[in-house]
Amino acid sequence: MNVILKIFFQSLRLSFEELRSSKLRSFLSLTGITIGILCVISVRTAVNSLERNIKDSFDTFGGDILYVQKWPLIFTDDYPWWRFYNRPQVNQGEMAQVRDRLKLAEATALVSFNGGKTVKYEDKTAEKITLTGATYEYNHIKDMDFTQGRYFTQTEADNPTYVCIIGSAIAESLFEGRTNVEGEEIRVEGIRLKIVGVFKKEGDNMIGWTLDNMVMVPYSILNVFVNTNGGGGEDPLMAIRPKAGVPVEELSYEVKGAMRSIRRVPPSQDDNFAINQMSMITDKISSLFIFVNLAGFIIGGFSILVGGFGIANIMFVSVKERTNIIGIKKALGAKQIYILLEFLLEAIMLCLVGGFMGLFMVFSLASLANFLLKQAESTFVFHITAQNVTIGLSISIIIGIFAGFIPAWQASRMRPVDAIRSN
Numbered sequence: 001m002n003v004i005l006k007i008f009f010q011s012l013r014l015s016f017e018e019l020r021s022s023k024l025r026s027f028l029s030l031t032g033i034t035i036g037i038l039c040v041i042s043v044r045t046a047v048n049s050l051e052r053n054i055k056d057s058f059d060t061f062g063g064d065i066l067y068v069q070k071w072p073l074i075f076t077d078d079y080p081w082w083r084f085y086n087r088p089q090v091n092q093g094e095m096a097q098v099r100d101r102l103k104l105a106e107a108t109a110l111v112s113f114n115g116g117k118t119v120k121y122e123d124k125t126a127e128k129i130t131l132t133g134a135t136y137e138y139n140h141i142k143d144m145d146f147t148q149g150r151y152f153t154q155t156e157a158d159n160p161t162y163v164c165i166i167g168s169a170i171a172e173s174l175f176e177g178r179t180n181v182e183g184e185e186i187r188v189e190g191i192r193l194k195i196v197g198v199f200k201k202e203g204d205n206m207i208g209w210t211l212d213n214m215v216m217v218p219y220s221i222l223n224v225f226v227n228t229n230g231g232g233g234e235d236p237l238m239a240i241r242p243k244a245g246v247p248v249e250e251l252s253y254e255v256k257g258a259m260r261s262i263r264r265v266p267p268s269q270d271d272n273f274a275i276n277q278m279s280m281i282t283d284k285i286s287s288l289f290i291f292v293n294l295a296g297f298i299i300g301g302f303s304i305l306v307g308g309f310g311i312a313n314i315m316f317v318s319v320k321e322r323t324n325i326i327g328i329k330k331a332l333g334a335k336q337i338y339i340l341l342e343f344l345l346e347a348i349m350l351c352l353v354g355g356f357m358g359l360f361m362v363f364s365l366a367s368l369a370n371f372l373l374k375q376a377e378s379t380f381v382f383h384i385t386a387q388n389v390t391i392g393l394s395i396s397i398i399i400g401i402f403a404g405f406i407p408a409w410q411a412s413r414m415r416p417v418d419a420i421r422s423n
Helices: 002-021 023-061 081-085 092-101 154-158 168-174 219-224 248-262 279-321 323-331 336-375 386-412 416-420
Strands: 066-069 105-121 124-134 146-149 163-166 185-188 191-199 214-218 237-242 274-276
Touching (some): 023 279, 066 248, 092 237, 105 219, 154 219, 163 168, 163 185, 168 191, 185 214, 191 214, 248 274, 279 323, 279 336, 279 386, 323 336, 323 416
Antiparallel strands (some): 066 237, 105 185, 163 214
């Protein structure tokens, strides 16, 4: 083992000496590797960051939350669209019955999102806001932070009470410069609502859904703005959070049984409701990005292939120039493995330097992009993962082995006498 380590470190030292003695030639041969690693890792970084930011956006709905509603998140070809259309919407009565029947649920709430509304305060207007109706337990479904005020009380939620919670963007637009707006009255579609709280700013996300541009009211008064009995407004959602330690799949089976029983669906008929989970969308997104990553590998692979041929060519030239020295080393007793390692490690070092240069460029571009995005107040962030760094360096090592093996093998197989007389 000591002999092998000695050979390795001595070969490594000689490889660095050769790199220093041929700086221009080494630099030129790194271009293909650098560009290839830059292409592969930058594409992977962009794709992984996009995927992560989208998933983080959907996580605002809760990764372990079940949503019972009329429409499925993912449509299938074997179920006609008109059957979905004819399904009844979930309602407060069904929500109350489901809540009473479930044993595995921590909280059950009904929520409805209705976009395109207008909010007014005196002579100021905020347009294209989302009016959200929610029952009392929704604050146990979604985490909500407040800069002012509070969530609805049980009494406010259960009885028709004209109160609301507004998002930070609406507060800034209607009450610019004010630090306390609790108790003020705004008008939504001409209906007066008293402000009892202001949501903490969340910032933009990839799906455009945020509390910042939302007015939340108790579900008990939502029918003043939209038809909550079916046929109007957006599709209501029955949101259900499992108890701690309860698998979502088990809760899903319990919810399905409860809904079929409440709606008296015969065993021979399909469900007339959908049980959705945000992981349905994120799983589809992950499968899509697999192909995008593959495309990045193919594009970068051509540059890496060109770089690999450049490294191989340089190594053949290096072997040719040092044939005399190889002969002398072998005449002095150097083993084949010593010569093989010397040239193989030199090729790997060349590729690793190119790989580090490519990764440095990726880090630089990602840092610049994050800085510009931050200046633009965007929540999108480019993430360079340890996995991508490992992939970049691994590719460099593998290309170095393939590019340097044949020249190194030829050098190790030279006969000492022929090598010394080559000049």
